[in-house]
Amino acid sequence: MLAAAGVGDADRVAVALRAGADIEARDEGRRTALLLAAASDRIEVARLLVAMGASPDALDDRHDTPWLVTGVTGSVPMLEALLPAGPDLTIRNRYGGVSIIPASERGHVDYVRRVAQTGIDIDHVNDLGWTALLEAVVLGDGGATHQEVVRVLLAAGADRSIADKDGVTALEHARTRGYTAMAAILEG
Known part of the structure; x- marks a missing residue:
């Protein structure tokens, strides 16, 4: 079942479940079928597993969950597939962040826009002391994509x-990096 989930074979996953496979079975990295499907953006498999009761909050040995992985991949369809399972929006990744933080850092504009509507704490501070807004500036490139992430977060x-x-705001980081357009957005 795990291999089938990772390659997106929903039929094989369904057959395995009907044959009695444990929906929360784990691989050597403690990844469940749903986590493998989420990481590979296998939407049909994820929908099937969610409908059968798979947990979107199952932690692996890297402290990832199916839900947290959506922030890394930026997959809005996967986010939508997992929402009916009621994911815990407060679960933190290995850096102490919630899913909106890596999405902001990576410039996943559509994901940030959608996840901001879920009730997630957009001002959550991770173990590095950064919010999604700070990560978009500090780890972003200052370009149009990260500028849009900043706009979405502020909106x-x-x-x-x-x-x-260190007491440095997103605006100060933008100015220091020479991100003039981003600084103008933050000055608002």
């Missing part, structure tokens, strides 16, 4: 005054 109510562990 969703992100607090631009939250500073990092």
Whole structure:
């Protein structure tokens, strides 16, 4: 079942489940079928597993879950496939972040826009002392994609005054990096 989930073979997953496979079975990395499907963006498999009761919150040995992986991949269809399972939006990844933080860092605009509507804490501070807004600036490239992430976060109510562990705000980071357009957005 795990191999079938990873390659997106929903029929083989269904057959395995009918034959009695454990829906929460784990591989050597403690990944479930749903996590493998989420990481590979296998939407049909994810929908099947969610309909059968698979957990979107099952942690693997890297402290990833199917839900957290959506922030890394930026897959809005996978986000939508997992929402009916009621994922815990407060589960933290190995860096102490929630899914909106890696999505912001990676410039996944559509994902950030959609996940901001779920009730996720857009001002969550990870173990590095960064919010999604800070990550979009500090780890982004200052270009159009990360500028749009900043706009989306601000429109969703992100607090631009939250500073990092050193007391530096997103605006100050943007100015230091020479991200003039991004700084203008943050000045609002």
